[in-house]
Amino acid sequence: GSSTIYGGCWLEHPLYSSLELNELDPESHLREATRLTNLGFRPQSIDANFSKDNIISASVWFRPNSTGNFTSLFDGKSLAGWIGDPRFWGVKDGVIMGVCLNPPGDHAHSNLYTKTPYKNFVMKFSFKLVEGASGVMFRCLPQKNYYLRGCKAAISYGDFNYMGEMYDYSKSMVISTTDAEMEARLANTIKKDDWNECVLTVRGASAKVEFNGVEVSQTDKIGLPLGVVGFQLHGNTRTTVMINQVQIHPIP
16 A cells, blocks of 8 residues: 655555655755655656756656566577677677677777667666676667667776766767766776676656666756667777676656
8 A cells, every 4th residue: 555755655556666745845845856866766747857846846756666577688598689780799608798809990889789669768787898898878779880879878997987978879979977986986886807787767858877776877868759779889999798687667
């Protein structure tokens, strides 16, 4: 059943949790709405700007359930359901392998992407970056030669100054960056020689990326409303990346 929490009411759903704020004065509503935002909730009208007035007027908030019904996008044996250049992408020992030892040059990224487009979703996967630079692609439109026009959240070690940075290839612009404090935190969070987990939440014009449970960056500047998801081999560096446990579920 539902219970009253902070002037609200919890409603459970297989894919998301909902909290409805009732009869709060504006100051209390803003304080509680800020708390919900920090917990990963978003207003029902996600396309609205996150201004003070919009947050105060939003009464229904949603958050994906961590136990929701995720669908696996990788069967552990083949790239069924995916499109990618077989010279660079394949399956070995039960994981997706992306290998490019002779990079073709900048702006010649090779991508592996789903045949199915997605709108609003939570996507999670594990990754191990052996060398180079990769990224998770989302809200993308396929182009020639396996190129994708859309958004990317970077997976790149080094000094972590690009890790989690979001770039929109449809606009040719950075849409989210990290700061020195986050880079230092990532240095203590990412396991360079082991598997890591990424959770990507995309809804409306907003996206949020987390690595090993740490929220790294977010944006509300996504341009395309629908597109495929996938993974990138960066075009100007030798890259070997391993991907596994790719799962997704749609959200409101």
